[in-house]
Amino acid sequence: MSAIHARFRLPLADFQLDVDLNVPGRGVTALFGHSGSGKTTLLRCLAGLERAPDGLLQVNGETWQDGGRGIFLPTHARPLGYVFQEASLFAHLSVRRNLEYGWRRIPAGQRKVDWDQAVSLLGIEPLLTRSVSRLSGGERQRVAIARALLTSPKLLLMDEPLASLDPSSKAEILPYLERLHRELSIPLIYVSHSPDEVARLADYLVLIRNGRAAAAGPLLETLARVDLPVFGDDAGIVFDTLVAEHDTNYHLSRVEFPGGGIWVRDANDPVGSPARVRILARDVSLTLERQHDTSILNILPATVLEIGDGAHPSQALVKLDAGGVPLLSRLTRRSLDALKLAPGLAVWAQIKAVALLR
């Protein structure tokens, strides 16, 4: 089975990094946590930039590090690509020479990512002849990503690549990261403290708290846990759907999942294309009877699965099953009691807002 197995223990300033993780060897795995939780150190351990003495790292069957057997591949011997928070381009080289730096160090026979492919994927053709000092923050980061891709890595590591960018540069880069995800089959481990980025990009989520992996699992499953509100106040779920129809009159699109469908704002993409949606727990309210005289467009039949605590003592978090998709709803404890909600009860979920992520 393709997987990444990582076990690291390393003392940090305030606590100890202590993780033993199995994450999928494909797709995007997000390491999510507050700043200072140890997620960057974990990423640096994966890259061999930080040396955890008894660490173990196996990537899709290859052992990169095994303290027990005295194996430690230094960073330059690990077939990985790393994107730092600041682009870290070489100031003494042009954009083209920066890209060539890693490219030239890979034997031609091992180059799986094509030069033109990487350059066009990140949209950096017009930048090639420039000096790196003449690039904007977003451009620098795109060049850094292309530079990492051009080493044809077997594992891509990104350390908050958008964190130091302004909102418009972030918005500029996210589509490139999504394309990367769609068009290349390189597993990506992505460190972030932004729920938005995780919701948009991740397939698999690891929650890092105080140096430990507090939770790990597929994105939807992990976000739907009521015992562990990963995003705190922004609790909610993210799931993938297909565009089913467009209502050009009202600029709406209907996206469907196996057990039902919902209306979202105009999806732009043709019918049949994938769309990821996010529904926040605070935007889902519950009724026992189906409401008819309501402005709410998306009302789904659902069953109460589990009830957990909200971020505030006045609140509860209710996990529902809506045609196979879990939903979270944030209610007051008072409403919970008034409606006598309990696991197994059939309810109607009224969804006030749906965000179309991609």
Added chain:
Amino acid sequence: MMLTEGDLSAIALTLKLASITTVLLMLVGTPIAWWLARTRCWLKEPVGALVALPLVLPPTVLGFYLLVALGPHGPIGHLTQVLGLGVLPFTFAGLVVGSVLYSLPFVVQPVQNAFEAIGERPLEAAATLRAGPLDCFFSVAVPLAWPGFLSAAVLGFSHTVGEFGMVLMIGGNIPGATKVLSVAIYDHVEGLEYGQAHDLAAGMLVFSFLVLLALYLVRKHARS
């Protein structure tokens, strides 16, 4: 301005000494500077202090110890004799050894500062792009630190041209072999040949000023 044959020979010898010394200094000083810039070993400070000693010691002190160590009964003198090199004091080779030690801090410190200014990040980035340590050093560290290398070479060269006490202690005053410019000027003054002393001294003054000016201009350019 009329330079005597002796003066011309002193100038030629000085330039030869400074050139050879500078090349050796870059070869010896760069690894020391790299190690000092990167190590977390407790020896960093003692070694750094040792390298910096010529900055504060009177050149005669360093010259004296070198004379003893390189002499026929000194430890290094024994070694050079066993190796069939003879004894080094009062030879050109002895002068080179002395000059390298004496100018070492002028090369190590600018290069070390330049390496430290690069920081970890570009080296880490290079490692993630498959560059091994040596590759990384030549393809990233050296090009990024080049202003430091330039300063080091200029300072090492001009400091060697300007040394006196050390040269006198270990080289003496042998025309064509160890009699360098600074010693020649001293000789002229002792012999009350002020005119000739003026010619050489003024030449040194102008040379030193131009070298430093060039260095500062290049640094300014490199920063902008």
